[in-house]
Amino acid sequence: MLMAEMTFEEVKVHLNHNRQLIVPVGTCEQHGPHLPLNNDILCAEILANKLSEKTGALVAPTINYGVNLPCDKFLADTTTISEITLRETVLSITSWWREQGFSQFFLLTYHGDPFHIKALSYLCKDIRLLEPYEIEYADILEKQATIKHACEAETSLALFLYPEKVRRERITESDIPFAVFEDYLFHKKTIPPARYTGNLGFPSAATAEKGEIIFERMMEKLLHDVSIPFEQHNGCR
């Protein structure tokens, strides 16, 4: 259920029986030559909508911008906001919703940049970060054991969720070992690595079938994570 499509009177009635709000947090980040800029936005929104169906929680309008790798500045379309801007945005928008009666906030992001995650972590005791991609992949994927960027896992999920937007003919392999990419991931290096085409891992091994298994496993994780009592989770910043 999308809050954006409801009136304030309808939201007020909804608050009588459910006070949870899911806030999808996307980012504007290139996803190689084969996936669109809004991959992480689309995935967060689809997962949020499914979670809403299962829990009855409303879905807030998406935060479309997030914190990105400096080395992606050289690939047209990616942009970033600072950690402080992201954190303040979340604190601002939730403060009014809290006064209106929402009592539990779930920030659902599909973007794992460590500084993006840091900005969304431990904001307040009633705000919980959900990271659906933190699941086991080794038994699903053929060429990778973990999720990378626009890789076998991300491309599989895209093929399952929105195949019409995937440019299969543009898929390239340019895997860069983690030990080499780590400095880029932690924003220590800003010039793109050699042979970097915007994606990591092995997207040519992606299939919609793998994507379906990944999606179901992510939903299981989300349902588990929203069910943890709030008192035992998160601190206050």
Ligand SMILES: [Zn+2]
């Ligand atoms: Zn992504």
